[in-house]
Amino acid sequence: MTTKEEYTLFYWPGIPGRGEFVRLCFEKAGVAYKDNDDVPYFSKLLSGKQEDGVDVPHFAVPILGVHVPAEASDSIKKAKTDDAADVKHASGGKWHYISQTPAILNFLAPRLGLLGDADKLEGLERDVAIAHIQQLCATAFDLNTETHDTHHPVSVSSFYEDQKAEAKKRSADFRQNRLPKFLGVFELTLHKQREAANTETTGRRLVGTQTTVADLAVYQVIDGLLFAFPKCMQHLKQSGKYDRVFAHHDDLAAELQHYLESDRRRRYSNGIFRHYPELDDE
Structure with missing residues (x-):
């Protein structure tokens, strides 16, 4: 029915x-x-x-x-x-x-039609492709959580001002070690997609050629990080190690432009993604 x-x-x-x-x-x-x-x-x-x-x-x-x-x-x-x-x-x-x-x-x-190419598959191949989409979403959510923990590393119930010293230590490790590791996973995933298709024009989506929930999840975390750690993200972008990740973000931003420019899109402020200059690169 x-x-x-x-x-x-x-x-x-x-x-x-x-x-x-x-x-x-x-x-x-x-x-x-x-x-x-x-x-x-x-x-x-x-x-x-x-x-x-x-x-x-x-x-x-x-x-x-x-x-x-x-x-x-x-x-x-x-x-x-x-x-x-x-x-x-x-x-x-x-x-x-x-x-x-x-x-x-x-x-x-x-x-909502957000399984991409996986929706065209059958049996085990379909199940595995969907599991890969969910796997990438889970990785994006892990990065989302670790981003939050940079400004609340000790207690989620306490104010940032009460844990600033710990936040600086946590953020330094996040910027130097954790963030590059996450971006590396997404970069490799996008590279593998292009490699599998054997063409330079593919590989702008994480699983297959169409936008999935995994693409949207990764886009949102990268977008929030650009707000929270602008200097660090700029340094990572300039390194050239994550070109596909940043190109992926730009592609999704173009797809979502109408929404992103509307009043329905809530602005970053005091939520998960917060910009504290003292937690960013110098």
């Missing part, structure tokens, strides 16, 4: 944060969604007090709300007249909620 799903992203107001990975999926696919930053409302989802659709507890936002409108829900009710849950939700439609950024992207990728 085909149903019209309506999507709502629940996330903190004013910052892109981890919710931005989800927004980029909708924006790239051209699929409508609502951005809900009503903290009192989604706090109910986090507390488990919001009953409808909460089958599994949620640890944190982002949370994706998937709404099946009443008309479709009525059809489900007729097909399963003995299902109390369907009867309960039929009048106003039925809600489902999914949290954790990797799980949300895994859910959305096939629905």
